[in-house]
Amino acid sequence: MRDVAIIGTGVTKFGELWYRSFRDIGIEAGLKAVADSGLAGNEIDGMYIGNMSAGRFINQQHIDALIADYSGMATNHVSCTRVEAGEASGAVAFKEGVMAVASGLQDFVVVAGAEKMTDIDDASITSILDDTADAEWEASMGLTLASLHAMIAKRMIHDGMATREEIASVSVNSHAHGALNPNAQYRKAIELKTVLNSGAVATPLGMFDCAPNSDGAAAVVLCPLERAKEFTDSYVKVASLAQTSDTLALFQRNSITSFAATVEAGKMAYARAGITPADISVAEIHDNFSVSGILALQDLGFYEKGKAGKAFLDGEVTLGGGKLTVNTSGGLKARGHPVGATGVAHIAEITDQLRNRADKRQVKDAKYGLAQSVGGTGSAVVVSILEAI
Amino acid sequence: MRDVAIIGTGVTKFGELWYRSFRDIGIEAGLKAVADSGLAGNEIDGMYIGNMSAGRFINQQHIDALIADYSGMATNHVSCTRVEAGEASGAVAFKEGVMAVASGLQDFVVVAGAEKMTDIDDASITSILDDTADAEWEASMGLTLASLHAMIAKRMIHDGMATREEIASVSVNSHAHGALNPNAQYRKAIELKTVLNSGAVATPLGMFDCAPNSDGAAAVVLCPLERAKEFTDSYVKVASLAQTSDTLALFQRNSITSFAATVEAGKMAYARAGITPADISVAEIHDNFSVSGILALQDLGFYEKGKAGKAFLDGEVTLGGGKLTVNTSGGLKARGHPVGATGVAHIAEITDQLRNRADKRQVKDAKYGLAQSVGGTGSAVVVSILEAI
Numbered sequence: 040m041r042d043v044a045i046i047g048t049g050v051t052k053f054g055e056l057w058y059r060s061f062r063d064i065g066i067e068a069g070l071k072a073v074a075d076s077g078l079a080g081n082e083i084d085g086m087y088i089g090n091m092s093a094g095r096f097i098n099q100q101h102i103d104a105l106i107a108d109y110s111g112m113a114t115n116h117v118s119c120t121r122v123e124a125g126e127a128s129g130a131v132a133f134k135e136g137v138m139a140v141a142s143g144l145q146d147f148v149v150v151a152g153a154e155k156m157t158d159i160d161d162a163s164i165t166s167i168l169d170d171t172a173d174a175e176w177e178a179s180m181g182l183t184l185a186s187l188h189a190m191i192a193k194r195m196i197h198d199g200m201a202t203r204e205e206i207a208s209v210s211v212n213s214h215a216h217g218a219l220n221p222n223a224q225y226r227k228a229i230e231l232k233t234v235l236n237s238g239a240v241a242t243p244l245g246m247f248d249c250a251p252n253s254d255g256a257a258a259v260v261l262c263p264l265e266r267a268k269e270f271t272d273s274y275v276k277v278a279s280l281a282q283t284s285d286t287l288a289l290f291q292r293n294s295i296t297s298f299a300a301t302v303e304a305g306k307m308a309y310a311r312a313g314i315t316p317a318d319i320s321v322a323e324i325h326d327n328f329s330v331s332g333i334l335a336l337q338d339l340g341f342y343e344k345g346k347a348g349k350a351f352l353d354g355e356v357t358l359g360g361g362k363l364t365v366n367t368s369g370g371l372k373a374r375g376h377p378v379g380a381t382g383v384a385h386i387a388e389i390t391d392q393l394r395n396r397a398d399k400r401q402v403k404d405a406k407y408g409l410a411q412s413v414g415g416t417g418s419a420v421v422v423s424i425l426e427a428i
Numbered sequence: 429m430r431d432v433a434i435i436g437t438g439v440t441k442f443g444e445l446w447y448r449s450f451r452d453i454g455i456e457a458g459l460k461a462v463a464d465s466g467l468a469g470n471e472i473d474g475m476y477i478g479n480m481s482a483g484r485f486i487n488q489q490h491i492d493a494l495i496a497d498y499s500g501m502a503t504n505h506v507s508c509t510r511v512e513a514g515e516a517s518g519a520v521a522f523k524e525g526v527m528a529v530a531s532g533l534q535d536f537v538v539v540a541g542a543e544k545m546t547d548i549d550d551a552s553i554t555s556i557l558d559d560t561a562d563a564e565w566e567a568s569m570g571l572t573l574a575s576l577h578a579m580i581a582k583r584m585i586h587d588g589m590a591t592r593e594e595i596a597s598v599s600v601n602s603h604a605h606g607a608l609n610p611n612a613q614y615r616k617a618i619e620l621k622t623v624l625n626s627g628a629v630a631t632p633l634g635m636f637d638c639a640p641n642s643d644g645a646a647a648v649v650l651c652p653l654e655r656a657k658e659f660t661d662s663y664v665k666v667a668s669l670a671q672t673s674d675t676l677a678l679f680q681r682n683s684i685t686s687f688a689a690t691v692e693a694g695k696m697a698y699a700r701a702g703i704t705p706a707d708i709s710v711a712e713i714h715d716n717f718s719v720s721g722i723l724a725l726q727d728l729g730f731y732e733k734g735k736a737g738k739a740f741l742d743g744e745v746t747l748g749g750g751k752l753t754v755n756t757s758g759g760l761k762a763r764g765h766p767v768g769a770t771g772v773a774h775i776a777e778i779t780d781q782l783r784n785r786a787d788k789r790q791v792k793d794a795k796y797g798l799a800q801s802v803g804g805t806g807s808a809v810v811v812s813i814l815e816a817i
Contacts, residue, residue: 108675
């Protein structure tokens, strides 16, 4: 298996982009990433696209062909593959792209993630998102992703594993960083009381505990590590990645205050990279709901159970706070969460951190960075570890 | 890149399976394939699933997790990835699975394709299928996949490249073989006049020129070639595969009587396998409409332009007819076309042909077999070549 490098990144503005089309933002991210990589477009021999639900959001399926076509790649008949794994779609597309290069089947691969969510009404969006829960045993009973995560939060509070304030502070951390990210949907720092006083979505979670609906796209360019220098001096190595699964329905788990799929993916990724959580300086995690941030830091081995909430509340994972900085991009809560794009945006942010291109969000002297993406309520997890060169 | 073997196949009955659920048929195919392979279930370390549109057919997304869960694989947190490329979804899932093993990331991978189409009304099914055309420039104008293929057929007839009878004979070939396949949706041979007299769908294409809407699933098990003998004496080698793209909309092509994506994928696949079309004894091609069969045999280099129709009409590609036998499974027309399953069912059929397990459909002494899958109107194509061991 060949080592793989990331040699370019491209991210669009995230937000409610009513004036832009799906194909438009997908292509923007891809072109930015290719321009950044130093590759000529005709060198690209493979594309992957992470997308959760264009078939329902914009009535367009077969978006592999759509993107190949509108990027001009169809002229050369370049292969393009769409991957879906709920909200982890972008992360799984990244994994497939890395595999394509690692296997030797392809040399220069663009991985993009894109989603256009806000052209339809909010109730329809929620209904589509809830289809990543178990349609038969959860969604049909009225359960939503928000109410499922509210149950997790309630259980955490009940078990003394986190306080309401600690849970809310995950959103405060994301907004603190989002304020520094020009592409973020929400570029405003918020106070704890804003989260605590926000309108109830599913008690105890309020509006500010929930990532928004967003439009946006992100892309990265991959090539064999040994060839990266031909194109750029600014690249990172894919140290490892791991993908895991769990039951689709939350009620079938032994515990709902830990996602076993995250625990396993983390262990596999650390082992494959030959490092421990202590080696990671910067992490992008899947804070689709505030409480998910606490789950992630504990399940990934950064904090013991019951300790991650305090780290968020104390600002320990906020820029300048401690050894590990979390969600410098603004995370899903403040950067925005165009579901299929999120996993790739994570990778782009970690890449830019490790090559010192994160501007005001820059973490100092980071050697390793980690990205975690989650589908549904921990039903599919991808953990990727990148290494500065 | 490691060589990859197929060591097991499993296919469900195809048809209108109103009494069975998506998860049910997906699991049946997977379990059959694993049982056939000789692997113990707990050795499997990766799964891929080709599916076009569960989000719209059955309101269930995140079917990677659904299948991981219901197959029992989620207990071990085995990764499961869903791939979509319109009607080529199953074939692309197969390609990703082969890459996972070839890259060394995984050793024992199950690739399944599944679709449950017939639980909703026919108009809705058609609308979903048409979303693999260009939603903005084709489907919104009232174009359907049937009418797009009717235009191709008309142009072929106009250019003297095929007669109406030759086009119709593609369906006759598929039904002749479907009659021999116990899992086929339609197990009845038909006469040419049945196709010619069938009710118009989009002139010149009638009902019997069009593949049906179907439910069904298929699966294969992959492992490194050098390990295949540990599990079974009956396996085949993946000699090569290639995936290509083209414009999403048909009107943007230079020619509509040839799919350039098929031509390119074929060339790449032959080159990678080190063979020519003359080495292929058995082929499964994407006859979603009768006319597509003629396109496929010409674009894949089996016949010159304008000659494939006569081959179908003369029975040259029907069992016992000539050097190349086409769609021994019954093809999309007679075996049925559960869109996400079709590409994997193709691979299962070729595998079973090459290991002499195709019963009444068996082609003699086949060394190489080819499978072709198409998304939309030639917007994405996968060609795989398998080799008998």
